[in-house]
Amino acid sequence: MTVFAYLYTHPLLESAPPDDLWGAEVVRVYRDFGGDESQSGQSRPQLQQLLQDCAGGTVAEVRVRRWAELGNSPDAIAPIVTQLQEQGIQLTSLAEGPFPEGDVVAVVAATAAIAQQQRRDSLRLGHARNRVKAQPPPGRAPYGYRRGKDRYTLDRAAAPVVKDFFEQFLLFGSLRGAVRYLAKTYGKRISASTGQRWLSHPVYRGDLLYQDGRVVRDTHTPILGRDEAAQVDRLLRRNRRLPPRTASAQRSLAGLVQCQECGSTLRVAPVSRPRRDQTYLYLRPSACPRAKPCGAIPYDA
Template structure:
């Protein structure tokens, strides 16, 4: 971007090819009267023209955001800075809080001391950007379960089984705390609950790479978690967001789901213990409302909840706009196919010599990031076999054959909330019902 060099105040900004568009810095220069405003992206074509204008005397003041924009090496920056000063041109630095025009040696020293740091930071970001465009892992140690080899992650034969056992236990029981305790007991690997949650959310274990700019690239290395398992984990975590953490990890199927219709508080699950004199007495589970002071038999509430699920779930399925879901699925699949075709065409342009490597890498990176976003949206849609799943969940014998942990898994899949009152009346709200 450039204007006529006949004007006296000229702004110059350099942006590496990998960096985002510097809207804020351009706005700073414009706000301080930079006209013309020269912006180099990757190359330094406009910088040479600026220096020609300085030598010809048509520029009276140069506005910069940082001195390191004048070159890629320290001697380049010093040489061009000296060229501007010897021409009698005033140089000012634009900051977020105003304009700084150094004139004395005391004002120049700290500014010149920043240049080596800025150049080193730029080279580091450029190296990281090149690795990112090539689909290589970000800097830093690899996540637990992987090691670096040949510029990519590969599973570590000693650590990967621990991570996979953690995922299997969580998928089976849906309890994060139990999964953390499980690997501590079986593998003597102690991690915090927060670390376990990070494992569940980390794209690395799904075969993807996530970068600091929020971009995710799919299928960059072998995964420790299949796409189906990852989608199941995402649904588990989404269902558990509105449930207290202890209830989310509790073993009972109704933990964290049952609320009092009168006061809205969450009912606690309490187990009675027979007294010492009643050896033959049996213990019972109760749902207790601490606010309204009443208790309900847990087994009776659970049976009524399951009965209503079997009765109402097929009816709720009829109200879903399955045609709209199918259309959305088809649109996402068509966009994914279109992106795959664009990637193929880019490779043909590269082989024909019609596209340079930096532009090709940047465009491929953008397409792969967009593909990852589309694929994530597709995976978050209800499963294609939703009708068959609903038919199975509508059979009462199916629920009777399940363990308590398995009932909890299915109930949290289909239910958002269960409301009860002191009389034992039950009202369920499905997860896909409108809020």
């Protein structure tokens, strides 16, 4: 009995896999290539040829990489699966195994998986098409931008907030400090992870980042200039070598200096004087081994 394989690829998303993917028993691989996405059945000539060749009664199995490659929707795939099963042909996916027969729950689950895979492929294709045209990827514009006709444009209300965030980080090198500044000054509350993403995201440097990781440079007006971006990258690299709390501490010397006498790390210790309504800062050893602990050092000095 004969074993066939069917392969569908889109040139914007991937290249054809090697022939040895299917196994030595496969005698022929039918290949269709994506193009116009308003596809009808006639746009997959090799799939139609496969179905005609299966009508001879000598085919035992048809292999595919994923069920989603048999059509553009679950409704388009269903009659193909039914036709092959009525002819007694086993339909096998390399990723998902044999297509279920008779088990309604399994068939529903397979249909849902097909729909999910096709949504992912549609999104990837949208990213790929926009990358070719140097247009923004699908989805909402990042904070600070609006989606224009074919590129991002600055949001006059939000862009100054992002710009001020970058300036605060460049001044003090503290991510959490810049996050606190936004909340206090603009009432814009973001998490530290969001702030980290803003600092490293290519979109704020005038570049576009697509789902496959490719970056297209100089596609729109940047909020962060190239020189400033280089400084941000240096600060981020420096902060990675420090403990997380130290890199974003309000006091820049926290955890960075040691006592010259005992070698203990110095911590910041505030001392309040209620009558004078003043607070003084000192650096004290966190774990001094001496019987008489080393004295505190005035932080400001």
